[in-house]
Amino acid sequence: MTRSALALAACLLAGSALAQTAPLPVPRRGAVAPAPVDPAVIALQDRAAHDDTAYAIVTGLTTQVGPRPDGSAAEGRARDWAVEQLKALGFANVHIEPYDVPTWQRGNESAAVVAPNPLPLHVAGLGNSAPTPPEGLTLPVAWFASFNDLLLAPPGSLTGRIAFVSNAMAPTQDGSSYGSEGRARFMGPSEAARRGAAAIVIRSIGTDHSRAPHTGVTDFAPGVTPIPAAALSVSDAENLERLVKLGKPVTLHLVLDDHQIGPRPSGNVVAEIPGTHPAAGVILIGGHLDCWDLGTGAIDDGAGIAITTAAARLLMGGGPHRRTIRVVWFGDEETGGFGGQAYAKAHAREPHALAAESDLGADRVWRFGTQFPESAAPLIPRLTAALERIGVVHGSKLVDGGTDVEPMLALGVSGIDLNQSALRYFDWHHTSEDTLDRIDPDQLRQNVAAWATALAILADAPEALIPAKP
Amino acid sequence: MTRSALALAACLLAGSALAQTAPLPVPRRGAVAPAPVDPAVIALQDRAAHDDTAYAIVTGLTTQVGPRPDGSAAEGRARDWAVEQLKALGFANVHIEPYDVPTWQRGNESAAVVAPNPLPLHVAGLGNSAPTPPEGLTLPVAWFASFNDLLLAPPGSLTGRIAFVSNAMAPTQDGSSYGSEGRARFMGPSEAARRGAAAIVIRSIGTDHSRAPHTGVTDFAPGVTPIPAAALSVSDAENLERLVKLGKPVTLHLVLDDHQIGPRPSGNVVAEIPGTHPAAGVILIGGHLDCWDLGTGAIDDGAGIAITTAAARLLMGGGPHRRTIRVVWFGDEETGGFGGQAYAKAHAREPHALAAESDLGADRVWRFGTQFPESAAPLIPRLTAALERIGVVHGSKLVDGGTDVEPMLALGVSGIDLNQSALRYFDWHHTSEDTLDRIDPDQLRQNVAAWATALAILADAPEALIPAKP
Numbered sequence: 001m002t003r004s005a006l007a008l009a010a011c012l013l014a015g016s017a018l019a020q021t022a023p024l025p026v027p028r029r030g031a032v033a034p035a036p037v038d039p040a041v042i043a044l045q046d047r048a049a050h051d052d053t054a055y056a057i058v059t060g061l062t063t064q065v066g067p068r069p070d071g072s073a074a075e076g077r078a079r080d081w082a083v084e085q086l087k088a089l090g091f092a093n094v095h096i097e098p099y100d101v102p103t104w105q106r107g108n109e110s111a112a113v114v115a116p117n118p119l120p121l122h123v124a125g126l127g128n129s130a131p132t133p134p135e136g137l138t139l140p141v142a143w144f145a146s147f148n149d150l151l152l153a154p155p156g157s158l159t160g161r162i163a164f165v166s167n168a169m170a171p172t173q174d175g176s177s178y179g180s181e182g183r184a185r186f187m188g189p190s191e192a193a194r195r196g197a198a199a200i201v202i203r204s205i206g207t208d209h210s211r212a213p214h215t216g217v218t219d220f221a222p223g224v225t226p227i228p229a230a231a232l233s234v235s236d237a238e239n240l241e242r243l244v245k246l247g248k249p250v251t252l253h254l255v256l257d258d259h260q261i262g263p264r265p266s267g268n269v270v271a272e273i274p275g276t277h278p279a280a281g282v283i284l285i286g287g288h289l290d291c292w293d294l295g296t297g298a299i300d301d302g303a304g305i306a307i308t309t310a311a312a313r314l315l316m317g318g319g320p321h322r323r324t325i326r327v328v329w330f331g332d333e334e335t336g337g338f339g340g341q342a343y344a345k346a347h348a349r350e351p352h353a354l355a356a357e358s359d360l361g362a363d364r365v366w367r368f369g370t371q372f373p374e375s376a377a378p379l380i381p382r383l384t385a386a387l388e389r390i391g392v393v394h395g396s397k398l399v400d401g402g403t404d405v406e407p408m409l410a411l412g413v414s415g416i417d418l419n420q421s422a423l424r425y426f427d428w429h430h431t432s433e434d435t436l437d438r439i440d441p442d443q444l445r446q447n448v449a450a451w452a453t454a455l456a457i458l459a460d461a462p463e464a465l466i467p468a469k470p
Numbered sequence: 471m472t473r474s475a476l477a478l479a480a481c482l483l484a485g486s487a488l489a490q491t492a493p494l495p496v497p498r499r500g501a502v503a504p505a506p507v508d509p510a511v512i513a514l515q516d517r518a519a520h521d522d523t524a525y526a527i528v529t530g531l532t533t534q535v536g537p538r539p540d541g542s543a544a545e546g547r548a549r550d551w552a553v554e555q556l557k558a559l560g561f562a563n564v565h566i567e568p569y570d571v572p573t574w575q576r577g578n579e580s581a582a583v584v585a586p587n588p589l590p591l592h593v594a595g596l597g598n599s600a601p602t603p604p605e606g607l608t609l610p611v612a613w614f615a616s617f618n619d620l621l622l623a624p625p626g627s628l629t630g631r632i633a634f635v636s637n638a639m640a641p642t643q644d645g646s647s648y649g650s651e652g653r654a655r656f657m658g659p660s661e662a663a664r665r666g667a668a669a670i671v672i673r674s675i676g677t678d679h680s681r682a683p684h685t686g687v688t689d690f691a692p693g694v695t696p697i698p699a700a701a702l703s704v705s706d707a708e709n710l711e712r713l714v715k716l717g718k719p720v721t722l723h724l725v726l727d728d729h730q731i732g733p734r735p736s737g738n739v740v741a742e743i744p745g746t747h748p749a750a751g752v753i754l755i756g757g758h759l760d761c762w763d764l765g766t767g768a769i770d771d772g773a774g775i776a777i778t779t780a781a782a783r784l785l786m787g788g789g790p791h792r793r794t795i796r797v798v799w800f801g802d803e804e805t806g807g808f809g810g811q812a813y814a815k816a817h818a819r820e821p822h823a824l825a826a827e828s829d830l831g832a833d834r835v836w837r838f839g840t841q842f843p844e845s846a847a848p849l850i851p852r853l854t855a856a857l858e859r860i861g862v863v864h865g866s867k868l869v870d871g872g873t874d875v876e877p878m879l880a881l882g883v884s885g886i887d888l889n890q891s892a893l894r895y896f897d898w899h900h901t902s903e904d905t906l907d908r909i910d911p912d913q914l915r916q917n918v919a920a921w922a923t924a925l926a927i928l929a930d931a932p933e934a935l936i937p938a939k940p
Contacts, residue, residue: 059712062709063709063713064586065587066587066588066589066590066709067590074588077587116534117534117535117547118536118544119536120536120537122902209907210680210903210907211765211903234907235903235905235906235907238906238907239533243534246533295681433680433681433705435681435705435709436705436708437679437680
């Protein structure tokens with residue numbers, strides 16, 4: 001997952017503005033008779049509990065494709081692989097919808113303390129980072145314990161220095177600490193540049209204590225000239241912070257051979273289970289096919305495309321459904337959300353009953369939230385009763401959606417969030433450690449069961465999911 | 471820790487031949503009155519439970535020195551830092567005992583699958599690896615599920631191929647799986663070279679599932695020309711094994727710019743708490759100051775020098791002891807045990823009451839074993855009763871000693887093992903992840919308490935620890 005800084009802050013800290021029209025779920029007090037659960041849904045949940053389609057998809061993707069950064073040849077191979085897989089799984093109308101994406105490319109990168117004592121550091125450039133000169137920068141460090149402290153630095157105060165921002169991120173089940181602590185990555189480089197810094201290194205936005213740096217995109221504000229910007233691993237950042245606190249001036253050497261290389265081809269891969277009632281609207285689900293170059297994109301977001309695809313496939317067995325289920329493996333999500341924007345541009349005029357994505361790993365779904373019109377309110381108790389069977393509670397939170405479906409949600413399309421536990425996700429997010437090893441097959445199957453449950457209820461619901469025109 | 475392949479196999483699989491003269495501990499059946507524990511020892515254990523000297527040592531070493539591979543300038547800085555620390559801690563006779571060490575140096579390294587699909591792999595050369603040509607090797611893979619399978623390959627069968635040996639290592643509390651599975655590293659490259667392989671990659675000898683490869687020394691047998699030899703991370707090795715099992719021929723590209731650079735200065739750092747009875751013999755304890763270049767040497771073996779030094783320092787408060795306690799921060803351990811050999815060469819003629827080392831991380835001591843002459847047999851129940859108070863059991867296993875003190879044990883010197891739990895140790899051993907983050911301060915303090923307990927009992931014991939001349 002990624003997000004632009006402002007959209008993320010708005011979404012996670014204040015609740016999505018897009019969702020303000022959705023009804024708040026009614027808190028239930030005392031014993032209320034639950035909605036009955038359709039035996040077909042129960043049977044589907046049982047099948048999901050033994051279905052290995054999702055694990056096979058993410059295994060194939062991480063083994064036979066591997067890293068697939070935006071605009072790369074590998075991303076192209078991923079699309080071809082995707083078409084082959086989706087056809088083999090029985091989907092209809094499988095095709096690629098191409099578009100171009102502005103592409104940033106990582107080169108050689110290194111960092112080291114050179115004074116008061118030499119110490120090599122593990123580092124990864126942030127997406128959109130400027131390059132250092134080829135010989136690197138060797139400059140004193142200006143340390144800030146947090147992004148907020150950086151904001152307090154006066155203009156010009158960082159000239160001739162490398163800013164070092166070291167706020168730590170604590171694990172949260174809903175991932176909200178990514179929004180607050182992540183500002184050091186989303187906005188830190190732009191704010192350091194405004195204050196004259198020659199470069200910036202941040203403590204990785206991650207909840208681990210490893211040597212694997214967490215990359216991710218950073219956004220330079222309009223008018224701000226990009227500077228070299230990188231993340232140190234949490235372990236290296238803590239070591240650097242200890243050195244700084246010993247009181248002697250600390251000098252860093254930083255090399256980032258990272259460049260913007262212009263537009264390159266990307267694309268969304270689209271597949272369908274055609275429905276019987278086109279006017280009831282398309283159910284759009286999916287995840288993103290691209291990933292950062294450091295890992296193999298298992299939890300971000302091989303899991304998301306695997307979960308939504310496996311869930312949709314489970315529905316193929318039940319005869320035709322009212323609504324078309326459209327599975328999209330979005331292209332660029334990580335560097336700007338161009339995949340979701342391209343989808344919206346191409347499909348905004350089609351009636352959509354729902355837009356939802358899975359993009360927070362493969363740990364169990366623990367909560368769901370909805371953004372439905374009043375006409376679909378009766379669906380909520382049905383979803384609640386069915387999802388409770390597999391350990392998912394109905395939260396009071398409005399939907400966040402996600403980068404891929406945000407442009408559709410912004411048009412007023414209904415949404416559902418199936419929130420995964422993020423307690424481990426940010427240990428590995430955007431690192432070399434985002435590999436198949438991080439996926440627990442049992443929890444992955446619970447995800448498939450949750451999505452299959454929601455799809456089964458939504459695909460055939462007689463209630464209108466498309467808001468009435470005002 | 472490291473060991474030469476044969477010494478290790480002999481020690482761990484069959485029990486150390488050096489220890490065959492030691493008395494087996496008597497299994498206790500039924501309720502036997504325990505030996506009383508000296509109140510001074512209890513007070514010492516309580517002080518150890520709140521002592522942060524060990525954590526301060528390993529923090530300083532990993533922050534202010536960092537990686538310190540054998541024969542490097544950084545190892546020299548580590549010795550200077552060590553002298554400063556040991557003097558500041560109040561030790562006497564602090565000095566460096568220099569010697570030269572044959573030095574192997576890592577350069578640029580990379581590996582990737584090039585067919586049937588591109589896939590970058592995380593790799594680290596093994597100590598003593600030969601270099602590849604500068605442009606690397608691009609050759610088909612010959613896969614062996616285990617070292618034993620490699621041994622079954624006929625001579626010449628690997629010509630023009632890169633051998634890939636992928637046996638997995640399960641965690642064991644006593645670390646014995648390192649001895650059995652580690653043969654792929656200790657001897658695999660030599661055996662692959664004998665069979666004509668152009669190079670070898672092995673699955674890291676580690677119990678993790680990360681991207682961090684485990685380096686370590688490999689030994690080419692006399693007459694065998696070294697070949698390029700490297701370890702893939704466990705995660706990458708599993709990915710490569712999955713690719714191989716898909717059935718298409720797999721081609722690897724491997725670059726190892728690793729070289730033997732000849733003899734370089736190394737040295738042991740020696741410090742003492744002088745005793746009152748020189749004839750009672752020196753108690754030699756310590757760990758090793760060198761470490762592999764990938765991490766910062768926290769668990770291997772900053773912890774060992776920190777634990778033994780902090781324990782000795784706790785004894786300073788109790789007035790003079792009968793025996794001199796000599797703490798040695800050994801130089802080269804990882805690439806050939808030259809530090810321990812240099813010590814034995816210089817000190818073999820001095821009377822030694824005991825030689826013991828700490829070199830298996832910083833997790834809790836769970837067991838102890840002794841190699842004592844009959845004259846010191848009464849010490850065993852005293853040690854047992856005192857160590858049981860902090861959760862350490864008396865094992866039936868004879869002592870292993872370790873690479874640093876092995877040359878002294880081979881001369882018949884008494885020994886004690888304070889076995890640490892190795893259940894997590896091999897997750898990070900010899901990787902970039904061997905950093906301060908891996909040390910649990912509580913468990914580290916329990917180690918200090920265990921060593922302080924043993925030292926307090928042994929330093930003043932009236933029993934003879936030096937075996938009588940036959």
